[in-house]
Amino acid sequence: MERRTFIDAVIFAYAQIFFSNRRWFGVIVLCASFISPVIGIFGLIGALVSTLLAYGLKYNQERIRSGFYGFNGILFGAAAAYFFQITPLVAAVILVFLVIVFFAAAALEHYLATAFNLPGLSLPFILSLCVFIIFSSNFEWMVHAAPPREVELAFQVPEAMRFYFESLGYIIFQPHFISGMIIAAAILAFSRVLFVNSIIAYALNSLLVHVLYPDPTPAFMIQSSFNAMLVSFALGGSLIIVSKKTTLLVALSTVVSLIFTIFFTGIFAAHSLPVLVLPFNVVTLATIYSLKFRQEHSDLVLLYFLPGSPEENYYYHHNRKLRFDRYRLIFPELPFFGEWTVTQGYDGSLTHRGDWRHALDFVITDNNGNEFAGHGTSPADYFCYNTPVAAPMDGEVVRIVDGLPDAPIDTPDLEHNWGNTIVLSHQYELYSSLSHLKAGSILVKKGDTVRKGQVLARCGSSGRSPAPHLHFQFQLSERVGEKTFAFPISQYLQQDKDGFVLRTFEIPEQGARVRNIEIHNGLRKAFEFRPDESYHFVCTSGAATFEESWSVTIDAYNILSITSSRGTTAYLQVRDKIMMFTGIVGNHDNALYHFYLCALSAPLGFIEQLQWTDSYPVSAAISLPVRFFPEFFLVFVNQLSADAEFCMNKVSNGETQFVISSRQRLRGRGLLRFFNETKEGSLVIRQDGEIEALTVRSNSDTFSAVRKHMEHS
Amino acid sequence: MDKKKYERPVILKQQSGLMNKFGSATSTQPMTDIEGVPVAELAAAYGSPLFVLSEKKMRDTQQQCQRIFRSRYPKVQFAWSYKTNYMNAVCSIFHSEGSWAEVVSEFEFDRARHLGVRGEHIIFNGPAKSAAALEKAVRAHSKIHIDHFDELYELIEITTSLGLKADVAIRVNVDVGIYPKWDRFGFNYENGEAREALKRIAASKTLRIVGLHMHIGTYIMSTEPFRVAVSKLVALANWLKQQLAIDLDYIDVGGGLPSHNTLKGQYLQADETLPALEQFADAITAPLFELESHGDAMPTLILESGRALVDGAGYLISTVLAVKRLSDGKRAYVIDAGINLLFTSLWYKHKMVPAQPTGVMREQANIYGPLCMNIDCIQEDASVPALKKGDRVVLMNVGAYTMTQWMQFITFRPAIVLITADGSPHVIRKAESLEYVMSLEEIPPSLRSLSA
């Protein structure tokens, strides 16, 4: 076991108590847990024992490192030392129980995860502690300890504030004002959302307690407060993506948490068991579990990826929606070669109506928009006539209509609406249909399997076709003339005044001049990162110069990632002809992060002046000082955005290279209008696919990295 | 009211019956202007004879070709064949339409570089590349198309000594059943020479096979030879993939597409007999889909068309110097443009039209150039309306292989004017002058004092 991962496991265990995944947060909690040192030491012992056990028994390394096993150990160790006087014998019993806690954590975690897909939270700790307390009641040598002495404060604090901090501290069995202060400060630094939640939950809970009880005991105040706050952390941003609705949920669950605190206090008092964090566990798990059964998950979205801070989760989720919601699992492309113009799109004015609204008509035009040369009185005058029609994606030929002659120009054959037609069946019960083909030009037969881009027939003008064109539609059965089904084109290039714009999973509109992307082997090599590849760079960041290397890995779930020697990991995938980064974790002062900025997404093909746009999660592009204040209001509105425009060209530097120039626009809206920052990136890729260099300039500084090619023998 | 034009009487042989060797009758409207600029003004301003080129025609033709080929195959790249017409302005037009450069000599290579064409957008063909030229091409990362084994060995030597790698293709000659067989260029397909060459290249450490090249001839009049030739290249590419695991970046099918000129000995007008460009494109592209396992990264189709793109954009304004009758009574004209400017008239019946209104009657006439040599005949038995001394005529479809193959003989080479896309004429090459022609000459001191 590496010392480094072991230390991580312990530190993350502390951070996890408050749903944080930051090392510094863990270190702060660790410090805060030593205000009463004995309790702190036993907490730490708990963390060490659990983590060592997990390693020794070879549990999943990543899970261990995340701190999951350690965190129940900490709570148990601290709680045991909080409730009992420590003698050597008691310490030995605690050690034995830590083993139980560990197994309870492993079993419960697995059970909750597989049976209900729920997190284990701190249930293992609570169960083990109950066993421990009931066990202890049999022996006189196990003596209850007095609550730790309050640390004297040199100043007067209002009671409400004192209870707030003490409740926070009590979560790690350090019910001191100072512990609470330290933890609160850490929470504030980690997440404004959680901080605001804790205030809301605390305030509402105090209000309710005072309504219910004329004179509540401090113990009950603290008990109910920290449960309410923990619930607000879990449901108000850590396990659910924060939104306006999560605030309502926080309020509601504060009420419920109080009810359960009262309930468990009533039940447990008989056995003189502490209630501790049981209400939090029950309310959180029940809420999350019940939310899973909704028909629609468009709001109160449960976390579906590895958690970051609530802010990061929010940005990541919304960024994903923006970028990938329209993506599908299959990748149809345009069924022809070269540049064609959409003469009628979805909901067209002529024939794409009613059941047939979702169809596309294409023709070829010259640069002046003419569809034909000569008189245009014969189909052969039309540029698209007799050009190849290709399969939009892999599939099987399921229907063929052939033998209908081309209709004379402007006298469509109303009897045979679709003319000569090929229907293909694809994966997922999707069908595509290509109509008005030229008679006798069909090269495939029913039952043939075809590959994307395979030539099937020639464009013609048979059927209801006033002039040669290609009618293309998706549908859900193999019937010719079946009603249409809206389905996007996975990627295509649309001509605009100064180049081509890349579109992904969109539907070409009427008038658009479009074409497919053709793969360039060099770009494919550049962006199809292969496991075990490594890269070395010499970087300059401001005045500093350093070397950095990347390694590419693919995990058991087939997730591809690049890890920098400077601690950052970026996740990416290639979908058909587009490479895209899906996430990045770690710090920003390295080549990998700047590569992510320069190539958030990129096509594997080239055409001069190829342009595209994309958006970053706000937290991946805008620094914390800028985000800090607005994030207090994130529940209501996000006023920051981070978009980028990319343009790929070839540039000669002795040898010709691809250059992706990018402009990152980091902007604020509304009250944050004044915030407006631009970065300019440039990424150089050799024609043979070697990533050569990158530079990112902002107002204040410049980062650049140059590839260092290692000698291979 | 205009004065009615006097029409000189002409004597015509009675003709009857079916098709005859003069082809179908052509009614030629006079060509009074080129792209909107009056011929008379052009001749007055820039002299006669005068080459005139139309930018619009070049662009339209290039765009049409691109459209036709790109709608039939996903990746198409044109490479402008410099030898066809390497006037800087002309090359610039084709480069701005996205064409690369196809060169066959160091001179052409340097011209392309001078115009700023990127090294790897230059295709270096030809059987006679000097060592110096090869070295330049290697340094510029140009695509070198190897013609024969001696060149292959020389290139290996050069790249090895420079410590550089080169992207290469081989020129392959295939039997497509047409005459003449262009088997003096490149490596033969049928006898296995091409495979041997490819194996040799694959074994070298400095050469990378990126393409296969062919050029089956110029002015190919039917589509079948292309289909056959491309099929053979595809078979060779598949062999490369199977045997040597090499994926090609491109397949270069050369030039050879015909222009609108009618060949000598062809009775019918070219436009009536030649297949349409679309048919050529079908013949060239269809076999490419037989390429094996290139999957989604198909090799690029490169076309080095020259003639077909520029011939129709070139005009030659000329003036009738004399009207004669030959000993057998046949009409003959002497014009001021001869075979010195129209080398191509050895093969083509360049269409000649008057630049001013004429009578409607036509007669057979021989058109002679101004050189005092018997071979200087632009066309025999041309069917032309009556012309008189001083009349202007326009020779059509003279954009290809004229301005690169013309010769300076007993007189100067004339100016070339380009009518740009906005319709304004620009001199792109000045008429030669005595100083220009003599500037390279020197007289040994012993001869300097001679006076005639």
Ligand SMILES: Cc1ncc(COP(=O)(O)O)c(C=O)c1O
């Ligand atoms: C190798 C090569 N490519 C291209 C061409 C251009 O041919 P064309 O003008 O017939 O298109 C030629 C002409 O001879 C050639 O030799």
